[in-house]
Amino acid sequence: MTYVGLNHYLNSLPTQSGSHLFSGKDGRISARFFNARLSSVFQPIRSSVDCRLLGYEAFVRTLSLNDQGLSIWKLLEHATTDDESVELDRLCRLLHAINFFRQTVMEKSDLYLSVHNRLLTAVAGNHGAAFQRVLSKLDIPQKNIVLQLPAIVPSQRWAITHVAENYRRNGFRLAVHAQNIEQAFDLLERVRPDVIKLHLHSSLADKDVWLFEDLLRQAAQQACLIVVRKVDQLQAFHKLRELADDRLLFAVQGNAIDIARSNLIDAVVKSSPKFQVKNGFGDKSQQACC
Helix, strand or coil: CCCHHHHHHHHHCCCCCCCCEEECCCCCEEEEECCEEEEEEEEEEEECCCCCEEEEEEEEEECCCCCCCCEHHHHHCCCCCHHHHHHHHHHHHHHHHHHHHCCHHHCCCEEEEECCCCHHHHCCCCCCHHHHHHHHHCCCCHHHEEEEECCCCHHHHHHHHHHHHHHHHCCCEEEEEECCHHHHHHHHHHCCCCEEEEECCCCCCHHHHHHHHHHHHHHHHCCCEEEEECCCCHHHHHHHHHHCECCECCEECCCCCCCCECCCCCCCCCCCCCCCCCCCCCCCCCCCCC
């Protein structure tokens, strides 16, 4: 698919690193913030049943030759003001959207874009309206964007509800972060998001399996997708694979499955020598995707 507005914008970008946004020789778009050069990497989100690509989460990185770089938030989190953090937050979402949709290999995949914690209270007014206008100008399909709200503490419950309502009013699908299954139930009922990104801090204990399955059933009734994130250890990955069921759908994301890269991968399942999946995704002879 051709995005006319985006292509016009890309053709107008300079190649000089002194500009706010600029194009590199490899096609990647970079941004300048303070003295840091930033670009995008994308980590796949996959179905737990058949490894099908459902979407990508975007992360900002300082540009490096090894395609990974450093997290800019770790470098600047304690150095920037609220206004500067909001500016960086908006810049990152624009940068990610451009770098994602300029790669046409994944036209039907969703792009998950994070909203930084400071944005919840630092912005007064209509959350999402400015980003909606930018997407429209670039002809980028808003229906493929999922905005991720950050994990919260109890005192921020009012803020995340308010922000969620604003983003939803502006036509965005929403993902929220849950630190445990109990919080996921609360968010499912109170915010009614499209996606819950659930962090299981260790391999799912047997006593919690029934609770997780109950969460999946309730989420399915509300057309909410559960994504188990930070699946970085093989033990946790295999435990989740045992729960994979066509009747209780969920998704997985983490370094045990795929690492974040600047280039999008094909929708077709890729083989990797990284490790052998015990039961395989789909075909039992297949290896994990990477």
